[in-house]
Amino acid sequence: MIDRTKVWSGTLNDVALEGRVKRSAGFYDTTLRDGEQAVGAAFDPEQKLEIARMVDGLGVGRIEAGFPRVSDEDKEAIRAISQAGLKAEVWGFSRALVDDVAAVIELGLKHCVIEAPISDPKLAALEVTREKVLDRIKKAVSFATENGINVCFFGVDSTRADLGFFEHVYKTALDVGAKEIAVVDTLGIATPEAVSFLIGKARGWVGAGVPIHYHGHNDFGLATASAVAAIDAGASWIHGTVDGIGERGGNANIPEIALALELLYGIDTGIKLDRVRKASERLRQIARYGLEPWKPVVGENLFVRETGAVAAQFHLPHAIEPYAASLLDTPRGIVLGKKSGAASITLKCEELGLKAGDNAVPLLLAEVKKLALQKRGLVTDAEFVELVKRLG
Ligand SMILES: CC(=O)SCCNC(=O)CCNC(=O)[C@H](O)C(C)(C)COP(=O)(O)OP(=O)(O)OC[C@H]1O[C@@H](n2cnc3c(N)ncnc32)[C@H](O)[C@@H]1OP(=O)(O)O
Numbered sequence: 210m211i212d213r214t215k216v217w218s219g220t221l222n223d224v225a226l227e228g229r230v231k232r233s234a235g236f237y238d239t240t241l242r243d244g245e246q247a248v249g250a251a252f253d254p255e256q257k258l259e260i261a262r263m264v265d266g267l268g269v270g271r272i273e274a275g276f277p278r279v280s281d282e283d284k285e286a287i288r289a290i291s292q293a294g295l296k297a298e299v300w301g302f303s304r305a306l307v308d309d310v311a312a313v314i315e316l317g318l319k320h321c322v323i324e325a326p327i328s329d330p331k332l333a334a335l336e337v338t339r340e341k342v343l344d345r346i347k348k349a350v351s352f353a354t355e356n357g358i359n360v361c362f363f364g365v366d367s368t369r370a371d372l373g374f375f376e377h378v379y380k381t382a383l384d385v386g387a388k389e390i391a392v393v394d395t396l397g398i399a400t401p402e403a404v405s406f407l408i409g410k411a412r413g414w415v416g417a418g419v420p421i422h423y424h425g426h427n428d429f430g431l432a433t434a435s436a437v438a439a440i441d442a443g444a445s446w447i448h449g450t451v452d453g454i455g456e457r458g459g460n461a462n463i464p465e466i467a468l469a470l471e472l473l474y475g476i477d478t479g480i481k482l483d484r485v486r487k488a489s490e491r492l493r494q495i496a497r498y499g500l501e502p503w504k505p506v507v508g509e510n511l512f513v514r515e516t517g518a519v520a521a522q523f524h525l526p527h528a529i530e531p532y533a534a535s536l537l538d539t540p541r542g543i544v545l546g547k548k549s550g551a552a553s554i555t556l557k558c559e560e561l562g563l564k565a566g567d568n569a570v571p572l573l574l575a576e577v578k579k580l581a582l583q584k585r586g587l588v589t590d591a592e593f594v595e596l597v598k599r600l601g
């Protein structure tokens with residue numbers, strides 16, 4: 210449980226949420242499947258196992274180990290992950306095709322998402338009729354359940370599907386043995402309000418006992434808000450990835466959602482926030498991608514202050530930062546640049562154990578700004594030490 214004294218979001222959120230039921234949900238990690246769909250990502254089996262262990266260590270409840278039909282390497286990785294003794298439940302992924310399901314069964318998996326397109330644009334792209342897709346769903350889901358697989362039916366592009374067809378498909382999937390369903394915003398086009406509406410509709414259709422997953426993408430930057438809306442509307446499982454890695458604008462970002470739930474909504478998620486920055490760093494090394502320094506949760510700038518007016522308040526972290534850096538197990542710091550102020554100079558001297566007289570501070574500040582402008586960047590600690598030697 211988060212130490213609430215280290216959360217500085219103020220009282221407004223609590224006032225606005227007064228009387229609302231605090232709902233929680235589990236996290237279903239799909240870094241290894243939908244995350245790997247990010248352009249250029251290609252994890253080898255050893256890396257997949259490492260990522261699975263890392264994500265397990267973050268505290269997610271379920272891990273989608275992969276889609277066996279993609280390659281023999283994927284099968285090898287899925288087998289290794291399912292035998293690794295993870296705390297999280299290990300899930301497989303399959304299209305609504307009996308041969309795909311057979312590959313999941315062969316690997317000894319016990320849980321599987323079975324997906325099929327349900328929107329007209331998707332069906333048209335595959336040149337498959339509604340009748341044909343329903344037939345494939347019935348065959349694949351019943352084959353899986355007859356073989357002891359716990360199935361979650363996943364309607365690709367749910368948020369653009371005809372509502373009547375959505376209802377019919379999901380009820381059919383449940384009739385032939387699926388135990389859970391996923392509402393899927395494949396292209397990230399649903400507003401949080403629409404997600405809430407659709408989860409509510411699905412809940413009405415499938416009844417209280419069926420866990421509903423929400424799988425969202427971030428094409429409009431709304432994936433976190435939509436995931437929160439889905440939980441509020443009664444979703445039990447939220448799909449996402451580390452850093453939101455995934456197709457196009459990416460998937461919903463599990464650490465980001467967890468941070469918002471824990472810190473803004475006061476909802477316990479079980480996610481170990483103090484591990485997420487290291488997990489992100491490792492995933493970036495493996496998948497070879499960079500992130501904006503201002504990226505929520507993991508950006509390198511989050512607890513680093515350059516602006517002088519802000520540095521002057523550095524001694525009171527809650528005046529300038531929304532929550533304690535220690536919640537993410539990361540240090541705070543001052544950097545020097547064009548925007549530094551006198552407080553920045555004093556703080557940097559303290560940090561580096563340098564002595565500069567009071568009269569030297571304005572001189573040092575002027576030199577720091579000059580150098581930063583020449584460099585069009587930050588002044589390094591080594592450069593600052595030289596300036597202090599010369600002017601301090
Ligand atoms: C399909 C998905 O969206 S899965 C998620 C995306 N992931 C990936 O694409 C992972 C990497 N992809 C791959 O390795 C390959 O593209 C594979 C294994 C997925 C597909 O291999 P392919 O041999 O190219 O399959 P292809 O796309 O031709 O589809 C084969 C059949 O499956 C059908 N199909 C495709 N998706 C689905 C589905 N979700 N449910 C039911 N049937 C489907 C197609 O209509 C086609 O049927 P047809 O033979 O009667 O025309």
Ligand SMILES: O=C(O)CCC(=O)C(=O)O
Nearest residue numbers: 243324365366393394395
């Ligand atoms: O079509 C795909 O990319 C696979 C399913 C999925 O992850 C999605 O619909 O978001």
